[in-house]
Amino acid sequence: MFVDIVDIGSGNIKSIQNWIERVNIPTRIVTNVKDIKSKFMVLPGVGSAGPYMKRLKKGDFDKAILEHVNDGNRILGICLGFQLMGEFSKEDGGVEGIGLIKGSVEKLKNTHTHNGWEKFHLMKEDLGESSFSSELKLTRKRIINGRVFYNHEYGFVLDEECTYNKIISDKYSDYSSLIVKNNVIGMQFHPEKSQETGIDLISMIL
Secondary structure, eight states: OOEEEEOSSOSOHHHHHHHHHTTTOOEEEEOSGGGOOOSEEEEOOOSOHHHHHHHHHHTTHHHHHHHHHHTTOEEEEETHHHHTTSSEEOGGGOEEOOOSSSEEEEEOTTOSOEEEEEEEEEEGGGGOSSSOOOTTOOOOOOEEEEEEEEEESEEEEEOSOOSEEEESOSTTTTSEEEEEETTEEEESSBGGGSHHHHHHHHHHHO
């Protein structure tokens, strides 16, 4: 198995690559939709929604992502990559998303930015038969207790029932931290910057 990482020139690709390869899974940096070959794709995201979505559409990655998911393959969206898997973002005057998850993205209430660590607890049994399928059996761990790192000004407001939806914290209870919907995973935090918790997560997913 290997993991395809979408690269549209939006930074932090190397840190995503290093994070996954720390559990001894090879990765491929994909800059052209014709090169997508893995059954597991990562959509990272740094920057703002408007320019990012324009780059995705210019390279036909929006269509390729929909095809990838409709074929039963898995995708992980991180931060902005996760937000644009929704239907609509209010950032940059309004941006239409890919539409993998019903929900919208709005400016965080009562704060300019959310930048820092939050406690994180996850029980694998709560996820059911989901994208956290652990096909490779990289870990026997069933419970994750730790902390994850956030850096964002906009939050995802979910508008449908999903396999799993975890809020960020009591202070940010309107916004999703982790969403699992069939073969789609979205993380608002940066697992690649979340030290041991991030390693536990990718081990549990793959």
